[in-house]
Amino acid sequence: MSEYLLEVKNLKKYFKTKNGPLCAVDDISFGIRKGETLGVVGESGCGKSTAGRAILRLHEPTAGQILFNGQDIVKYSPKKMKEMRRKMQIVFQDPYSSLNPRLSVQALIAESLRVNNIGKSDKEREEQVKQVMDVVGLEERLINSYPHELDGGRRQRIGIARALILNPEFIVMDEPVSALDVCIQAQILNLLGRLQDQFNLTYMFISHNLSVVKHISDRIAVMHLGKIVEIADSAEIFNNPRHPYTQALLSSIPIPKVNLKRERIILEGDVPSPVNPPAGCRFAGRCRHAMPVCKEVCPELKQCGNSQVACHLYPAEENSVR
Amino acid sequence: MNQKKQNKEKKYSFWGDTWKRLKRNRLAMFGLFIIGLLVFCAIFADLIAPYDYATQDLMNAYQGPSLQHWFGTDEFGRDILSRVIYGTRISLQIGFIAVGISLIFGGFLGAVAGYYGGKLDNFIMRVMDIIMSIPSILLAISIVAALGSSMTNLMIATGISYIPSYARIVRASILGIKDQEFIEAAKAVGTSDWTIIIRHILPNCLAPIIVQATLGVAFAILTAAGLSFIGLGIAPPTPEWGSMLSTGRNYIRDYWHMTLFPGLAIALTIFALNVLGDGLRDALDPKLRG
Numbered sequence: 236m237s238e239y240l241l242e243v244k245n246l247k248k249y250f251k252t253k254n255g256p257l258c259a260v261d262d263i264s265f266g267i268r269k270g271e272t273l274g275v276v277g278e279s280g281c282g283k284s285t286a287g288r289a290i291l292r293l294h295e296p297t298a299g300q301i302l303f304n305g306q307d308i309v310k311y312s313p314k315k316m317k318e319m320r321r322k323m324q325i326v327f328q329d330p331y332s333s334l335n336p337r338l339s340v341q342a343l344i345a346e347s348l349r350v351n352n353i354g355k356s357d358k359e360r361e362e363q364v365k366q367v368m369d370v371v372g373l374e375e376r377l378i379n380s381y382p383h384e385l386d387g388g389r390r391q392r393i394g395i396a397r398a399l400i401l402n403p404e405f406i407v408m409d410e411p412v413s414a415l416d417v418c419i420q421a422q423i424l425n426l427l428g429r430l431q432d433q434f435n436l437t438y439m440f441i442s443h444n445l446s447v448v449k450h451i452s453d454r455i456a457v458m459h460l461g462k463i464v465e466i467a468d469s470a471e472i473f474n475n476p477r478h479p480y481t482q483a484l485l486s487s488i489p490i491p492k493v494n495l496k497r498e499r500i501i502l503e504g505d506v507p508s509p510v511n512p513p514a515g516c517r518f519a520g521r522c523r524h525a526m527p528v529c530k531e532v533c534p535e536l537k538q539c540g541n542s543q544v545a546c547h548l549y550p551a552e553e554n555s556v557r
Numbered sequence: 558m559n560q561k562k563q564n565k566e567k568k569y570s571f572w573g574d575t576w577k578r579l580k581r582n583r584l585a586m587f588g589l590f591i592i593g594l595l596v597f598c599a600i601f602a603d604l605i606a607p608y609d610y611a612t613q614d615l616m617n618a619y620q621g622p623s624l625q626h627w628f629g630t631d632e633f634g635r636d637i638l639s640r641v642i643y644g645t646r647i648s649l650q651i652g653f654i655a656v657g658i659s660l661i662f663g664g665f666l667g668a669v670a671g672y673y674g675g676k677l678d679n680f681i682m683r684v685m686d687i688i689m690s691i692p693s694i695l696l697a698i699s700i701v702a703a704l705g706s707s708m709t710n711l712m713i714a715t716g717i718s719y720i721p722s723y724a725r726i727v728r729a730s731i732l733g734i735k736d737q738e739f740i741e742a743a744k745a746v747g748t749s750d751w752t753i754i755i756r757h758i759l760p761n762c763l764a765p766i767i768v769q770a771t772l773g774v775a776f777a778i779l780t781a782a783g784l785s786f787i788g789l790g791i792a793p794p795t796p797e798w799g800s801m802l803s804t805g806r807n808y809i810r811d812y813w814h815m816t817l818f819p820g821l822a823i824a825l826t827i828f829a830l831n832v833l834g835d836g837l838r839d840a841l842d843p844k845l846r847g
Contacts (some may be wrong), residue, residue: 293741317747325745333738337760338842347746383841397746 239266239302240437241290241405246299248282248289257510259285262299264536267405272431272438274452274469276445276484278506283441283460284328285496287407290439291323292316294308303405321351323424328410330390334382341378344368344396351401367400370433372426388419392426399430408440411534412447426450449473457481461509467542477544479522516547524548579841585734586837591829599645608636610643611794614632619812629814633802637815640796641822647791648798650711650825655777656770658716663707663723664766668754670724671731676677685721693718694783701789711790715780730762764838771834775827798823 244264249256260282267273275283289296292308300307308319327333334343344364345357365375371392382390382415392410398406409428412420412488428451430436442448448455449469456466457478476482483500490497501520507513513520519529528547539549579585590739598605608626614634622629628637671679688696700714734740735758743753759766782799791797798819805815 288741291745293744294811320745320747325742327738327742329738333742335757335761337757337841339843346743346748350743350746350748351750381652383844394742396741401746 238268240269240271241439242266242300242302242305243286243290244300244302246286246289247297247302248285248294249297252510253322254510258461258512259509260289260296261512263458263461263463265463267437267439269404269437270431270435271453272451274448275439275441275458276443276448276455277458278443278484280506280509281458282509283443283458284409286458287325287409287439287441291320291325291407293325304555317351321401322403323405323407324401324403325407325409326391326394326398326411329414330387330394330415331382333394334390336379336382339378340368340373340380340382340385340393342353343382344400347397347400353401354428357428363400364396367396370430371399373398386419387415388422388538391415391419391423395423395426395430399434402434403436405437405439408438408442410442411440413442413444420447428449445484457484460506460512462517462545464518464546465542465544466536471541475540475542477539477542477549478518478546479524479548480518516545574843575837575840579836582839584832585840588829588832588834588836591825592833593668595645595649595826598642599649602646606636606639606642608639608764610635610640610796619808619815621812621814628818629812631801631815632808635794637818640801641798641818642824644796644798644801644819647708647795648781648790648823651708651715651781651797652774652778655715655719655781656773658713659719659723659773660766660770662716663720664727664759666720667724667727668731668759671728672735672750672754672758678728681724685724688718689721694780697780697784698787698789701784705777706789706792708791711781711784712793714784715777718780719776723766723773726765727759727762730765731758734758734761741829760841763841767834767838769828771830774830775823778823778826794795806826 243266246260246263247258249258251257263286265273275286277283285294288294290301292301292311296309299309301309303319303323308316311319338346341361341364344367345360348354348360348363352362361378365378368375368378371387373392373396377385377389382393385393391414394411411427412423415423424447427438431438438451440448440451452469454467455469455472456463457472457480458464459480464474465472465481467477472481473485474543476485479500483502486498486500500523504521507517507520513530515528515530515532516522516525516534519525522529526547532547534545534547536543536545537549579589588787604717612635614630616634617626617630618632620626620630620634626636626638628641631637631640666681666685670678696718697711700717701710704710704713724729731754735773740753743757748757778799781790782803785797785800785803792799793800801819802816802823804814805819806811809816
């Protein structure tokens with residue numbers, strides 16, 4: 236067994252479109268250790284969510300391996316996969332659309348149990364539902380409410396409860412707080428942190444909000460147009476960003492100080508289309524440091540100091556160009 | 558402590574909850590009452606009807622409503638009230654069973670087509686288009702002609718000819734719902750496709766289906782009447798609202814009561830079903846619960 240709970244190798248997810256395949260996730264590899272949180276950041280449409288869903292096989296991966304506890308789950312039959320889903324869960328972005336409006340809180344949370352034939356009777360399941368509601372901080376009196384009667388934070392707690400009740404080891408957090416307002420974001424993030432300690436959970440935390448990711452992640456992967464451009468410990472990314480895209484991304488974090496002036500890296504041009512992406516580095520068109528080689532050869536993810544970076548600025552041996 | 562007790566009292570199953578909401582809707586309860594009354598008439602027709610439905614009394618033909626014959630008599634002097642009461646049996650059966658057939662098959666085909674999409678969807682919907690391109694009465698005629706004329710075949714024929722419209726409605730509603738995130742959330746916990754369709758998708762697209770089904774009962778009764786009219790289906794003297802209506806049509810200038818009462822019976826049934834359907838649609842939607 237490797238050191239990782241979840242290891243993704245050369246994962247690809249292409250969608251068919253009229254103009255050719257859309258490379259939503261293109262050959263990404265990373266690992267997540269047990270009990271760790273891997274933050275995944277990137278701009279809209281860079282394939283973060285698709286990657287998360289492909290890992291759970293909600294989207295069938297086009298190619299690649301997903302090793303969970305050393306087992307390649309891509310090859311699993313639907314039946315085996317169903318058992319596997321108990322160990323790998325997902326919390327969705329939008330708590331308004333991810334809950335069936337016709338089901339009560341009780342039915343929503345118990346669904347995970349019912350589908351997996353856990354618990355002998357409805358009564359027993361109800362007990363479990365109440366327990367998990369308590370764990371995620373939902374008042375017991377809400378058990379017969381319907382989603383439309385609850386606010387966003389409570390709804391998101393239902394989403395978390397649905398995942399948690401199966402006792403998973405690994406949860407994909409697909410932007411779990413981006414649809415909530417700020418003070419509720421903080422509550423939910425604290426809840427997630429507490430649950431992680433309590434149940435020794437492993438998270439893959441997808442977000443476009445860098446401050447949120449910084450708060451919760453042990454390591455961070457930066458994605459750009461279907462590729463991972465940099466992956467490193469959280470502190471390393473924030474203190475010593477290496478990839479030009481990461482640098483630009485970090486410079487865009489707003490700092491709540493009125494008089495503070497700082498250099499912002501403004502990216503020019505548009506993100507290239509993920510349908511027929513350019514050869515070479517996909518960031519080359521907008522990069523300040525673009526070199527001729529960038530447009531021709533696609534950089535591989537290489538070890539560079541304490542991080543792994545996919546950029547031609549950093550040759551394999553560590554002597555910095557910067 | 559107090560809160561716990563309240564919880565116990567407030568607890569209902571899904572259907573219990575729906576029933577509670579339905580009860581509060583007076584109009585819907587009225588509809589339900591009428592449907593109940595009609596079903597009662599159908600079951601106990603022998604006891605309620607004052608005359609036999611087939612006994613002719615040519616001396617008293619074409620009589621208007623009177624104390625002896627509340628709804629008057631028809632061209633053979635048969636009591637229209639009795640015929641309307643006995644007719645409930647046939648017409649309700651035809652209406653409900655025919656709609657049941659088209660709802661089950663149409664709903665299934667539409668659900669499969671909408672949920673799985675792709676080639677299967679294309680295939681099913683093109684077959685439905687072909688069926689739809691044939692006028693439904695013509696289709697029903699050919700089915701009855703092929704199977705032989707009997708009440709069962711009549712219901713099957715009427716049912717089949719309305720399958721496409723249900724398939725289309727169900728498919729369209731499913732298309733609107735299957736891409737929502739809660740479907741994906743259901744998949745993520747391992748819910749099977751079939752459970753997703755039954756438990757998550759269909760309850761969310763009930764409204765148009767209920768409306769279509771309640772109207773469908775009316776269409777089915779009338780189609781069956783049309784078929785009986787041309788001699789395929791219910792043979793006289795068996796009373797059936799539709800055929801009574803079409804016979805009465807010939808005398809409508811002089812003897813209005815012959816068409817009025819069976820017509821009223823059909824209208825009342827449809828009205829009750831519509832009202833009940835509307836109420837049911839609202840009751841099934843937890844957003845509207847008070």
